[in-house]
Amino acid sequence: MKNDLIVKDNILVNASYNLEVTEQRLILLSIIRARETGQGITSDSKLEIHASDYATRFNVTKEAAYSALKNAVHNLFERKFSFKDNHADTDKEIVVKSRWVSRISYVDDLAILEVTFAPDVVPLITRLEKQFTSYQLKQVAQLTSKYAIRLYELLISWKSTGRTPIIDIADFRSKLGLETNEYQKMINFKNRVLEPAIQQINELTDIVVKYEQFKSGRSISGFQFSFKHKEELIQVNNNINNAVYLASKMTDAQRHMFAHKLSELPEMGKYSHGTESYQQFAIRIAEMLQDPEQFKELYPYLKKVGYMTSTKKDTMNG
Structure with a gap:
């Protein structure tokens, strides 16, 4: 699947629709087939999806692939979505509603689905x-939650920053394809939609995601997601482990020097006992730095006050 690149205009990524997992997979395969033609496609182009290809890419049985393609003839043809675009003449934002496909057929003898967007x-x-x-298609190939596939796409459209803006809850639900009467209670939405989707993404894709919730009064009004690529996290862990090793090489003078700097950081206030002086706080921080686990916890703050690590040599700026 080395060339299985999914490419979508961000208008489509941010569209509102409800597709089951098999239907999303077929749309993704159709997009790949459209790219593979090398000649571009039009609204008359027929794209062929083979059951064997579906089975291989998504690691399902041939029987499951046959069923997915057969059911798509009716189900996918009926699916619709809406998206925001600019009107050609006025340049004002409009909402467009469309079907996904204008023509679809299944050739039983060949186990091929023919799709025309x-x-x-x-x-x-x-x-x-x-x-x-x-x-890459492989990033969502193992996802079995339709909400996980949609959430992954929404997140990865912000890969340059690794953080989404705050997404209004109504807008978020619409993008995930939820009807107004589905999972209305927040506890049900989290337990049945959001948390399972995040768990699958964290386990089966190349990113690890977490979220913050924002309230308007007592009600949750929106979510903000942040994520990191797993390769980045491995590098961070390596840096921390290297830092812990270097911590064991700290002299008492260096440890007390950094502890003094840390004691003056506003972010360190949560570690203070409140009644102790800066000097007493610094002495206790110096003791904390001798413990590997506490050192890991304090590592981000150490970096702020000039502590650096290098795989080539120890660097502890003062």
Whole structure:
């Protein structure tokens, strides 16, 4: 699957729709097939999806692949989505509603699904001069939650920052394809939609995500997500482990010097007992730095006051 690159205009990434897992997978395979033609596609182009290809890429049985393709003939044809775009003449934002496909058929003897994208979809997977999102199919191939696939796409569109803006809860639900009467209670939304999706993403994709919730009065009004690529986290852990090793090489003078600097950081206030002086606090921090686990915890603050690590040599700026 080395060339299985999914590319979507951000308008499509931020669209509102409800597709089951098998339907999302077929759309993704169709996008790949559209790219593989090398000649571009139009609203008349037929794209072929083979059951064997579906089975291989998503690690399912051939029977499951046959079933997915057969059911798509009816289900996928009926699916619709909505997206925001600018009106060509007025440049004002409008809401467009469209089907995903204008034509779809299944050739039973060949186990092939033939798909023709609807006219509104074609530019959203070929118009790459604007803002777009891309990722490898393998990152979502193992996801079995339709909400996990959608959430991954929404997150990865912010990969340059690793953090989304605050997403209004109503807008977020709409992007995930939830009806107004589905999982209305926040506890149900979290337990059945949000938390399982995040768990799958963290276990099965290349990123690790966490979220913050924001309130308006007593009600949750929105979420903000932040994520890191697992390769980055490995590097961070390596740096911390290296730092812990270097901590064992600290002289008492260096340990007390950094403890004094840490005692003056506002962020360190949560470690203070409140009644102790800066000098007493610094002495206690120096003791904390002798413990490897506490050293790991304090490592981000140490970096702020000039402590650095290097794989080539020890660096402890003072």
